[in-house]
Amino acid sequence: MFGCRNVAMRTCKHEDMNIISVLSQKGGAGKTTLVVHLAVAASLDGKSTAVIDLDAQANAAEWGDSRDLDEPAVTSAQAARLPKILEAAKDAEADLVIIDTPARSESTALAAAKCADLVLIPCRPSVFDLQAIRMTAD
Numbered sequence: 001m002f003g004c005r006n007v008a009m010r011t012c013k014h015e016d017m018n019i020i021s022v023l024s025q026k027g028g029a030g031k032t033t034l035v036v037h038l039a040v041a042a043s044l045d046g047k048s049t050a051v052i053d054l055d056a057q058a059n060a061a062e063w064g065d066s067r068d069l070d071e072p073a074v075t076s077a078q079a080a081r082l083p084k085i086l087e088a089a090k091d092a093e094a095d096l097v098i099i100d101t102p103a104r105s106e107s108t109a110l111a112a113a114k115c116a117d118l119v120l121i122p123c124r125p126s127v128f129d130l131q132a133i134r135m136t137a138d
């Protein structure tokens, strides 16, 4: 099983809409898996939930395409478009936005972290993953 460390950040709040960003500079840490599971759990809990996939690999977006359900809505985007897409989510009265990010892209991770109310860094219980947490948190 994977462990998880979180860092609370509040730099660009959207009132009434919570934003969770899932980051890890390490590939395969479990970011996308955590994003889609959290999104489904939030939807089942009655929250209007949107996923923003900032990874060009587009795993979360393809997961969204493979489903016949409208919720959670999944949007594929580049980091530069993040403010606009968050505004659109706010206009659509989303309760929760969960942002998936790519490994090894500091600028994308930083953009996602800056907009987040909560940052989650998934991690396997291994020394290499623990080292990667420090790099991601920095």
Ligand SMILES: Nc1ncnc2c1ncn2[C@@H]1O[C@H](COP(=O)(O)OP(=O)(O)OP(=O)(O)O)[C@@H](O)[C@H]1O
Pocket: 001, 002, 024, 026, 027, 028, 029, 030, 031, 032, 033, 034, 055, 057, 059, 101, 102, 103
């Ligand atoms: N909690 C978990 N327990 C066991 N296996 C997991 C868990 N979360 C993810 N995995 C597995 O680990 C692998 C990588 O997961 P995932 O694609 O979510 O990582 P990622 O961080 O998004 O990778 P990338 O950096 O390439 O986008 C997948 O095979 C997934 O099924």
Ligand SMILES: [Mg+2]
Pocket: 031, 032, 033, 055, 059, 100, 101
């Ligand atoms: Mg991924």
